[in-house]
Amino acid sequence: MASEAVLKYLVDTNRPYSCADVTVNLRGAFPKSAIQKALDALSEAGKIKCKLYGKQKVYAAIQLDTVTEESDKTDYDALFKTLTQELADKTNALKTVEINLKNLTSTPTTDSAKTNIDEIKNRTEATEKKLEILKTSTEVVSVEEKKIIMTEHEKLLKEYR
CATH class of the missing domain: 1.10.10.10 (Winged helix-like DNA-binding domain superfamily/Winged helix DNA-binding domain)
Structure with missing residues (x-):
């Protein structure tokens, strides 16, 4: 007992x-x-x-159910290697997905692209109208005015330098 x-x-x-x-x-x-x-x-x-x-x-x-250390060690080493490789693969996949997400979020959406296109078209039309007005304008600068403007320009250019 x-x-x-x-x-x-x-x-x-x-x-x-x-x-x-x-x-x-x-x-x-x-x-x-x-x-x-x-x-x-x-x-x-x-x-x-x-x-x-x-x-x-x-x-x-007496401990009868012990596992031999060498086989246990090799099992853990192999498991560690596979898990390390799996972690590296998943990290690379995550980086790729993050880069893709960053590219997608940085590109404009369809609606914002359409509004940008409309704004650019409006500015282009306004500039073309202004250019057309200037081309058809009969207002000419006289030679004396041109000389005064050029001398003023040269003077300011010298001061700048």
Whole structure:
């Protein structure tokens, strides 16, 4: 009975204990001598391991369902590589989609493009009308006025330089 309780306790906690620790942790359900006998019997039966540290014996449950470290390590390495590659692929796809979105949002919508075209047509028509008025105008600048304007222009140009 004590051996069953001790084995269950060691397997559940899954860490090493001395005889005194097991007695205290089982809250005095069994006397220390009974727990010591149970631990020694379980150790001889091969259900738990016993290690000596100086004068003290330490007992631990045998772990049967452990995975070998090398295969576990390679599995995680392969998983890490695949996840890293997948992350890089998704990051590149995200960048491409963001660039596409930026291009689409920067281009004008159909309605705004139509209004821009209408505004440009109106300005072009106004400029053409003005040009036509200037072409048909009979107002001519006299030679003296032209000379005055040119000298003023040269003077301002010299000051600018």
